[in-house]
Amino acid sequence: MGLQSTTAVPGPVPVLAEGWGWRHAGRKAPAVSDASFSIEPGERVLLLGASGAGKSTLLHAMAGVLGDDGEGEETGRLTVAGLRPSDARGRAGLVLQDPESQLVLARVGDEVAFGAENLSVPRPQIWDRVRESLADVGLDVPLDHPTAALSGGQKQRLALASVLAMRPGLLLLDEPTANLDPDGVREVRDAVARVLDRTGATLVVVEHRVAVWADVVDRVIVLAAGGGVLADGPPSKVLAESATRARLVEAGVWVPGHTPQLRLPAAPAPGGPLLQAVGLDVARSRKAGPVLRAVDLDLLSGQALSVTGPNGAGKSTLALTLGGLLAPARGELSTTPALHRGAAQSPVKWKSAQLVARIGSVFQEPEHQFLTSTVADELEFGPRRVAKLPEAEVRRRVDNIAERLRLTRLLRANPFTLSGGEKRRLSVATMLATGPDILMLDEPTFGQDANTWAELVTLLAELVADGKSVVSVTHDADFTAALGGSAVRVADGGVQPVQTLRRAA
Amino acid sequence: MSADLMTPRLSASPFSRANPVSKLAAAAVITVVVMLSVDWVSASVVLAAELLLMPVLGVNPWLLFKRGWPLLAAAATGAWATALLAEKTGAVLFQLGPVVFTDDSVAGGIAIGLRSLAVALPGIFLLLTTDPTDLADALAQKLKLPHRFVLGALAAMRLVGLLVEEWRTLGLARRARGVGAENRPLAKAGAFVGQAFGLIVQAIRRATRLAVAMEARGFGAGRRTWARESSYSTVDVWVLLGGVLIAAAAAAAAVAAGTWNFIFV
Numbered sequence: 001m002g003l004q005s006t007t008a009v010p011g012p013v014p015v016l017a018e019g020w021g022w023r024h025a026g027r028k029a030p031a032v033s034d035a036s037f038s039i040e041p042g043e044r045v046l047l048l049g050a051s052g053a054g055k056s057t058l059l060h061a062m063a064g065v066l067g068d069d070g071e072g073e074e075t076g077r078l079t080v081a082g083l084r085p086s087d088a089r090g091r092a093g094l095v096l097q098d099p100e101s102q103l104v105l106a107r108v109g110d111e112v113a114f115g116a117e118n119l120s121v122p123r124p125q126i127w128d129r130v131r132e133s134l135a136d137v138g139l140d141v142p143l144d145h146p147t148a149a150l151s152g153g154q155k156q157r158l159a160l161a162s163v164l165a166m167r168p169g170l171l172l173l174d175e176p177t178a179n180l181d182p183d184g185v186r187e188v189r190d191a192v193a194r195v196l197d198r199t200g201a202t203l204v205v206v207e208h209r210v211a212v213w214a215d216v217v218d219r220v221i222v223l224a225a226g227g228g229v230l231a232d233g234p235p236s237k238v239l240a241e242s243a244t245r246a247r248l249v250e251a252g253v254w255v256p257g258h259t260p261q262l263r264l265p266a267a268p269a270p271g272g273p274l275l276q277a278v279g280l281d282v283a284r285s286r287k288a289g290p291v292l293r294a295v296d297l298d299l300l301s302g303q304a305l306s307v308t309g310p311n312g313a314g315k316s317t318l319a320l321t322l323g324g325l326l327a328p329a330r331g332e333l334s335t336t337p338a339l340h341r342g343a344a345q346s347p348v349k350w351k352s353a354q355l356v357a358r359i360g361s362v363f364q365e366p367e368h369q370f371l372t373s374t375v376a377d378e379l380e381f382g383p384r385r386v387a388k389l390p391e392a393e394v395r396r397r398v399d400n401i402a403e404r405l406r407l408t409r410l411l412r413a414n415p416f417t418l419s420g421g422e423k424r425r426l427s428v429a430t431m432l433a434t435g436p437d438i439l440m441l442d443e444p445t446f447g448q449d450a451n452t453w454a455e456l457v458t459l460l461a462e463l464v465a466d467g468k469s470v471v472s473v474t475h476d477a478d479f480t481a482a483l484g485g486s487a488v489r490v491a492d493g494g495v496q497p498v499q500t501l502r503r504a505a
Numbered sequence: 506m507s508a509d510l511m512t513p514r515l516s517a518s519p520f521s522r523a524n525p526v527s528k529l530a531a532a533a534v535i536t537v538v539v540m541l542s543v544d545w546v547s548a549s550v551v552l553a554a555e556l557l558l559m560p561v562l563g564v565n566p567w568l569l570f571k572r573g574w575p576l577l578a579a580a581a582t583g584a585w586a587t588a589l590l591a592e593k594t595g596a597v598l599f600q601l602g603p604v605v606f607t608d609d610s611v612a613g614g615i616a617i618g619l620r621s622l623a624v625a626l627p628g629i630f631l632l633l634t635t636d637p638t639d640l641a642d643a644l645a646q647k648l649k650l651p652h653r654f655v656l657g658a659l660a661a662m663r664l665v666g667l668l669v670e671e672w673r674t675l676g677l678a679r680r681a682r683g684v685g686a687e688n689r690p691l692a693k694a695g696a697f698v699g700q701a702f703g704l705i706v707q708a709i710r711r712a713t714r715l716a717v718a719m720e721a722r723g724f725g726a727g728r729r730t731w732a733r734e735s736s737y738s739t740v741d742v743w744v745l746l747g748g749v750l751i752a753a754a755a756a757a758a759a760v761a762a763g764t765w766n767f768i769f770v
């Protein structure tokens with residue numbers, strides 16, 4: 001068996017791609033094509049590319065979990081340590097983007113031990129590895145701590161530790177710091193750097209925000225959206241030389257020191273109030289205690305409001321409450337006639353059709369909100385069924401939004417098969433197409449390349465200029481600065497004073 | 506039964522340290538004896554023993570009631586129905602129109618009610634006092650069940666627990682898109698079906714992603730080792746002995762009282 005024989009030779013692992021490509025079953029165009037590169041043992045590679053360019057697909061292929069012929073069509077050759085990736089499983093350790101979906105067991109120690117058990121590591125050594133891996137990533141909890149009770153950042157570090165206990169010669173990370181607060185991002189990155197220094201393993205990490213990893217990696221490979229490799233070399237060269245820089249900017253790579261050019265409409269002076277919270281306590285459920293207390297907040301028409309704060313502070317719960325989805329635990333959330341237009345005062349009492357015409361909430365996890373089986377149906381759903389627009393107007397709106405958010409070539413695809421960034425854009429787009437008075441967005445820019453990011457910011461700024469309100473829960477400081485408006489910080493069980501931002505011109 | 510029956514609240518009782526396999530064996534012996542005869546003597550002996558042993562087993566009666574009350578209701582309904590429908594022999598106890606209760610029909614009803622409780626409790630005790638991970642370890646290491654199957658089931662069970670939360674989130678997410686449950690019954694039913702469908706999709710998605718994550722961590726290939734050793738200790742002897750004793754006492758009491766009626770004759 002390939003697995004047993006390969007675990008006997010630990011150490012850094014090389015990767016070789018020769019004209020490699022993959023087309024997912026059910027798609028006309030390949031996700032990756034013509035990728036050729038050779039990664040030496042111990043190299044640290046940052047894999048870049050526009051959203052949908054095939055980065056995750058390539059990473060899954062290296063981990064040997066892309067599936068068989070039924071799930072797609074392979075071209076060219078890809079080897080890990082000279083073997084087919086599926087025979088080299090266990091040499092490569094993959095950390096998926098969503099740490100939640102890779103938890104297998106109920107206790108932290110068992111979770112970390114799982115991979116080592118599968119590789120037939122003798123029992124006493126397993127526990128040595130478990131303790132070592134947890135120390136490496138700096139996760140300081142008892143071995144019998146429940147995995148479900150960890151914060152987002154802790155879960156991400158647990159996922160990393162679980163993979164490290166396998167002593168992989170190749171570490172594959174897919175956007176490991178997406179959705180983490182700035183402290184969490186640094187923690188995870190430093191943990192990875194520490195581990196690499198000690199083990200010398202090869203690293204391939206996918207991340208849109210280049211700056212985070214620029215100091216850790218020694219090579220950058222950029223996948224071109226249309227196939228092939230756009231750039232390949234040390235970061236100092238690829239990211240600094242003006243010729244490649246220009247090409248990368250064009251392709252939507254977040255080149256450090258370059259913020260995408262935005263042409264935003266002038267921000268209007270905010271209008272009258274729409275939504276008012278007075279002494280609001282917010283809680284996930286009636287039984288659970290409040291996560292935030294005594295929140296006072298006014299939302300005006302034509303206002304952009306950013307909600308920031310550390311992981312687990314209660315930002316999403318606040319957004320759900322303001323969005324009329326969770327009942328306030330205490331205090332009052334009321335609407336002005338400009339918003340309720342004759343419906344009840346309190347948004348939780350609205351019928352769902354009344355709600356979505358007034359407040360459109362976009363959840364952190366896009367998949368929860370998908371209702372139909374194609375991207376086109378998904379986009380048409382709101383304008384047709386909720387806003388009841390005439391057919392011609394539905395078409396115009398949908399085409400326009402799809403075009404601007406680069407979803408046009410995906411209109412026939414199933415929403416659940418989209419890439420991470422594409423799913424995010426689609427779920428925001430469905431609400432943009434519906435056109436409520438208030439948009440309540442949870443992490444609207446995660447997983448976006450610089451081009452789609454700029455388009456998203458522009459669309460939202462246009463809405464604000466139109467007199468709509470946009471509330472965004474976000475860790476993205478560039479986004480907050482670009483959209484302007486005001487910001488509140490959620491921390492320590494409360495909402496801290498509003499600070500007014502000026503839009504970076 | 507409520508879904509959180511899945512999550513044991515482990516106490517420090519010695520019983521919770523017993524190997525799940527011996528608990529399983531003891532529960533099986535008791536269950537088989539109760540199943541063999543429909544009579545109230547054997548069922549009451551077993552039930553009494555189960556209730557008396559609760560402190561030793563580390564089962565909190567209040568918790569048991571909170572999570573197991575639907576079972577109590579089901580047993581009571583079963584007893585009532587049997588008393589109502591069984592053959593009407595013996596003295597009439599109560600009559601109101603077509604509703605007749607006699608000596609024998611009431612005895613039959615009580616036996617059925619007690620019996621369903623006596624049969625269900627060992628299994629519930631097992632779940633309440635056993636960590637699912639330990640159970641999986643024991644099934645794979647001691648009973649040599651295939652580890653792919655056992656660990657797959659364990660992971661699936663964790664996902665089932667998460668589905669409760671998932672259902673709630675889906676409800677909110679769909680309301681946010683304008684397809685929430687409304688007051689009209691028909692719309693409500695439609696929304697429920699849609700949400701249930703969404704839940705199935707999410708369950709499949711989660712399971713697929715988890716399978717990929719497990720595969721990426723080397724799961725499923727050939728031999729594996731176990732980080733936690735599933736072992737027997739003297740506690741297990743006591744657990745087994747206890748199970749056999751209760752079963753024997755129940756059968757003996759029923760035979761002595763002349764109520765033993767072997768179900769297969």
Ligand SMILES: Nc1ncnc2c1ncn2[C@@H]1O[C@H](COP(=O)(O)OP(=O)(O)OP(=O)(O)O)[C@@H](O)[C@H]1O
Pocket residue numbers: 024025026027030031049050051052053054055056057058417418419420421422447
């Ligand atoms: N399971 C699947 N079935 C069909 N198509 C898929 C599947 N997974 C991804 N795709 C498609 O393949 C292309 C590449 O997807 P991939 O997830 O690799 O992109 P990515 O570079 O990781 O993007 P992002 O930065 O947005 O995460 C996309 O067009 C996507 O829609």
Ligand SMILES: [Mg+2]
Pocket residue numbers: 055056057174419420421
């Ligand atoms: Mg991706």
